[in-house]
Amino acid sequence: MGDPIIQVEGLYKSYGAVEALRGVSFTVEQGEVFGLLGPNGAGKTTTVEILEGMRTPDRGVARVGGLDPEKSGSAFKEKIGAVLQSTSLPDKLRVKEAIDLFANFYRHRANTDDLLRRFQLEEKRNAFYSQLSGGQKQRLALAMALVNDPQVVFLDEPTAGLDPQVRREIYIIIEELKRDKKTVLLTTHYIEEAERLCDRVAIVDYGRVIAIGTPRELKHSSMGTTRIEVRLAKPVMDGALARLEGVADCREFDGTYVLHSARPPQTIVALVKQLESENNELQSLEMFSPSLEDVFIELTGRRLRD
Amino acid sequence: MPANAFTNTWTLTKVRMRLAMRNRTFLFFSLIMPLSFLFFFSLVFGKGQSGWIAYILGAVLTMTVMGSFWGLSVQLVMFREQGILRRFRLAPIGAGPMLASSILSNYLMVIPTVAIEILVCRWAFHLEFWGNLWAILLLITIGSAAFSSFGLIVASVTNTMQETQVINQLIWTAFLFLSGTTVPLAIFPGWIQRVALFMPATYLATGLEAAATNLAGAAEILTDVVALAIGILVAFEISRQLFRWEPEARVPGRAKLWVLVAMIPFRSFVIYENIAGTRLLRIHLQYQMLRNREMPEQTHQDR
Numbered sequence: 001m002g003d004p005i006i007q008v009e010g011l012y013k014s015y016g017a018v019e020a021l022r023g024v025s026f027t028v029e030q031g032e033v034f035g036l037l038g039p040n041g042a043g044k045t046t047t048v049e050i051l052e053g054m055r056t057p058d059r060g061v062a063r064v065g066g067l068d069p070e071k072s073g074s075a076f077k078e079k080i081g082a083v084l085q086s087t088s089l090p091d092k093l094r095v096k097e098a099i100d101l102f103a104n105f106y107r108h109r110a111n112t113d114d115l116l117r118r119f120q121l122e123e124k125r126n127a128f129y130s131q132l133s134g135g136q137k138q139r140l141a142l143a144m145a146l147v148n149d150p151q152v153v154f155l156d157e158p159t160a161g162l163d164p165q166v167r168r169e170i171y172i173i174i175e176e177l178k179r180d181k182k183t184v185l186l187t188t189h190y191i192e193e194a195e196r197l198c199d200r201v202a203i204v205d206y207g208r209v210i211a212i213g214t215p216r217e218l219k220h221s222s223m224g225t226t227r228i229e230v231r232l233a234k235p236v237m238d239g240a241l242a243r244l245e246g247v248a249d250c251r252e253f254d255g256t257y258v259l260h261s262a263r264p265p266q267t268i269v270a271l272v273k274q275l276e277s278e279n280n281e282l283q284s285l286e287m288f289s290p291s292l293e294d295v296f297i298e299l300t301g302r303r304l305r306d
Numbered sequence: 307m308p309a310n311a312f313t314n315t316w317t318l319t320k321v322r323m324r325l326a327m328r329n330r331t332f333l334f335f336s337l338i339m340p341l342s343f344l345f346f347f348s349l350v351f352g353k354g355q356s357g358w359i360a361y362i363l364g365a366v367l368t369m370t371v372m373g374s375f376w377g378l379s380v381q382l383v384m385f386r387e388q389g390i391l392r393r394f395r396l397a398p399i400g401a402g403p404m405l406a407s408s409i410l411s412n413y414l415m416v417i418p419t420v421a422i423e424i425l426v427c428r429w430a431f432h433l434e435f436w437g438n439l440w441a442i443l444l445l446i447t448i449g450s451a452a453f454s455s456f457g458l459i460v461a462s463v464t465n466t467m468q469e470t471q472v473i474n475q476l477i478w479t480a481f482l483f484l485s486g487t488t489v490p491l492a493i494f495p496g497w498i499q500r501v502a503l504f505m506p507a508t509y510l511a512t513g514l515e516a517a518a519t520n521l522a523g524a525a526e527i528l529t530d531v532v533a534l535a536i537g538i539l540v541a542f543e544i545s546r547q548l549f550r551w552e553p554e555a556r557v558p559g560r561a562k563l564w565v566l567v568a569m570i571p572f573r574s575f576v577i578y579e580n581i582a583g584t585r586l587l588r589i590h591l592q593y594q595m596l597r598n599r600e601m602p603e604q605t606h607q608d609r
Contacts, residue, residue, distance in 0.1 A: 077398040086389050
């Protein structure tokens with residue numbers, strides 16, 4: 001393996017009294033799809049925007065393709081493409097004009113018609129930006145991120161706020177980038193997205209990387225337990241469920257009890273017995289294989305979307 | 307500016323012109339409104355005399371050119387607030403082409419309006435002479451660039467659209483009523499006339515009115531051009547230094563102070579005009595000639 005294409009070492013950034021980054025470090029290899037997974041406000045966007053050259057870190061090192069994003073100017077910008085989390089285009093700009101306009105700024109340009117075809121925007125080529133749906137705007141943003149055929153693509157919450165159908169379309173596009181051996185840095189708070197798309201994931205919380213590895217490695221580190229989520233008619237006494245057979249961990253989130261069990265069948269039998277003895281009732285029960293959400297809960301005591 | 311900066315400026319200029327042409331508000335303020343003023347003033351105050359029609363033409367041309375600062379500042383702040391500028395920031399372009407394209411696109415769109423206004427005066431209001439067309443073109447060119455630059459400064463030193471609108475309203479009112487554009491400067495008290503010399507609009511208005519009425523000699527136009535050219539250079543550099551791509555970026559207090567410091571060359575020129583210049587005298591003479599119906603005959607070259 002060669003030198004990493006993205007290097008981040010001890011990145012700090014504050015906005016007034018708010019510490020957005022508190023020593024973020026990671027590396028990304030060439031051709032890798034790397035995910036930054038974490039809740040809103042964890043520091044994902046700040047990290048990505050420092051790597052895009054749009055923010056200045058207070059401390060630490062950020063390099064993309066060996067270049068300092070802040071100081072390398074056009075040479076750096078020619079190498080990267082990005083979908084920003086909060087951005088827009090003029091309402092009266094047509095789809096094809098937008099792609100042509102941005103392509104004109106680069107030395108190396110992708111073919112506009114190919115991009116329109118690839119991102120299913122051919123029928124909308126003459127539509128104004130204001131006439132596009134949320135999904136079409138996001139597809140256009142992705143097309144524009146690739147107008148210069150970049151080495152590294154930054155995707156900041158590319159599917160946030162989109163419906164599941166559109167989200168799946170975006171997943172297919174990112175999988176194509178992966179096949180094309182593009183290096184992709186993706187931020188998300190969707191577990192499914194990180195598990196499906198990323199070769200490696202860094203879990204970020206309160207401005208720190210708290211775990212890093214492949215989705216499989218991270219899930220294996222999660223005590224190898226099954227997650228059981230139950231809702232009950234009446235609340236139970238503190239700690240009663242944590243003492244059930246096989247339960248390694250039990251926490252309550254908004255009336256839902258989340259149990260992690262190494263032996264699910266025994267835990268469920270013990271749970272039913274416990275509820276009978278307390279004259280309580282089971283309202284719902286769901287079981288999940290270990291996921292990155294479990295890893296996050298284990299590490300932080302919170303759910304990703306809390 | 308490197309070669310690709312010129313290419314990027316031209317690319318952005320073409321797109322911005324296209325966007326403006328698709329914007330009905332822009333068309334109203336840049337074409338319909340100045341023409342409405344022209345018809346109103348010419349019918350009410352023109353008295354069917356070429357001298358007055360030419361004077362009104364000069365004033366309306368000034369309004370057309372001054373309008374640049376309002377449109378540009380609003381557009382730039384809107385682009386910043388909507389996060390459009392930050393998308394451009396990702397591309398290999400700097401603040402220079404972004405700002406220069408604002409000025410250039412605005413200029414290229416002002417020219418047809420100016421031509422229509424002159425032709426309307428000639429054919430609809432029977433203006434008997436063309437005025438000094440070269441002087442008009444020079445003043446329109448320099449004036450458009452200067453007032454666009456002022457618009458960019460307003461966009462640079464305001465943080466929100468509300469702030470921009472308030473400042474624009476104040477500046478526009480002062481430009482309109484204290485520069486000789488709507489009310490002849492000669493009828494104001496002396497101290498207001500001296501204050502008016504501090505406004506770039508006064509130089510554009512007096513220059514264009516003199517050029518349109520054929521009263522402008524090369525020397526008179528030259529001082530107007532110099533005053534406005536200084537304005538352009540200073541304003542463009544200030545706006546480039548203070549340019550912000552991000553909606554949440556706020557202009558630091560010291561930057562506003564720097565604006566005042568950078569205005570020193572223009573102020574020096576104005577102080578000279580106040581102490582030793584002959585501008586106010588010329589303004590009075592011009593007005594007096596109009597009142598006495600002593601407008602000069604059209605020059606040989608204009609025939």
